[in-house]
Amino acid sequence: DVKVTQSSRYLVKRTGEKVFLECVQDMDHENMFWYRQDPGLGLRLIYFSYDVKMKEKGDIPEGYSVSREKKERFSLILESASTNQTSMYLCASSIYPGPISYEQYFGPGTRLTVT
Amino acid sequence: AQTVTQSQPEMSVQEAETVTLSCTYDTSESDYYLFWYKQPPSRQMILVIRQEAYKQQNATENRFSVNFQKAAKSFSLKISDSQLGDAAMYFCAYRSATGATNKLIFGTGTLLAVQP
Numbered sequence: 302d303v304k305v306t307q308s309s310r311y312l313v314k315r316t317g318e319k320v321f322l323e324c325v326q327d328m329d330h331e332n333m334f335w336y337r338q339d340p341g342l343g344l345r346l347i348y349f350s351y352d353v354k355m356k357e358k359g360d361i362p363e364g365y366s367v368s369r370e371k372k373e374r375f376s377l378i379l380e381s382a383s384t385n386q387t388s389m390y391l392c393a394s395s396i397y398p399g400p401i402s403y404e405q406y407f408g409p410g411t412r413l414t415v416t
Numbered sequence: 417a418q419t420v421t422q423s424q425p426e427m428s429v430q431e432a433e434t435v436t437l438s439c440t441y442d443t444s445e446s447d448y449y450l451f452w453y454k455q456p457p458s459r460q461m462i463l464v465i466r467q468e469a470y471k472q473q474n475a476t477e478n479r480f481s482v483n484f485q486k487a488a489k490s491f492s493l494k495i496s497d498s499q500l501g502d503a504a505m506y507f508c509a510y511r512s513a514t515g516a517t518n519k520l521i522f523g524t525g526t527l528l529a530v531q532p
Contacts, residue, residue, distance in 0.1 A: 305460075332518050334519075341524055342524060343420075343422075343522045343523055343524040343525050344507065344522040346519065346520075349519060359519075391461065395518045397518055404463050407453075407461040407462070408460065409460050410460075
């Protein structure tokens with residue numbers, strides 16, 4: 302079974318803090334993704350990575366950065382957390398070039414509250 | 417740019433009955449993939465079913481089936497014999513068949529309640 306894990310289920314941080322969200326996958330997937338999930342907005346892509354040290358901006362990258370130093374690990378960084386970054390953050394991975402399914406496998410999510 | 421629309425924020429179904437969740441999308445591409453993902457309460461999102469746009473036959477996975485209408489850009493999910501474990505948030509998603517990355521575009525989700 303593919304396993305995607307995230308470092309924390311719940312996190313509370315103060316405004317202005319630097320926040321690291323970690324994601325690890327154990328299936329040697331090339332692609333990894335960070336989404337944020339908000340009620341009524343669905344999932345929105347923040348950043349994705351298609352290889353080690355390679356990254357691309359998604360739809361809402363402002364206020365975020367990412368790091369992928371190893372294939373299995375993809376980190377989301379909030380340089381200076383703000384209250385509007387309070388959200389559920391989901392990590393996902395997929396294989397590429399992939400079988401026809403192109404399925405993404407998701408982690409359990411991190412619910413971040415910024416006060 | 418492609419968009420995915422789920423017009424039903426919430427749905428409810430009686431156990432053992434059938435429910436259909438709606439999804440429409442907008443794209444100028446002819447080749448793409450469509451997905452339904454399920455997110456149970458406090459649990460990880462999992463893939464329910466996928467459809468390749470070049471296939472005319474509707475995908476089916478056990479009690480889950482889709483009605484794919486390419487011309488109408490509609491992709492609904494039918495759940496038959498609903499079970500309590502089907503209660504979840506359901507997301508429709510689109511993926512272009514071109515491009516080097518497996519980027520998905522999600523709808524806003526439909527929260528399905530199953531009544532015993």
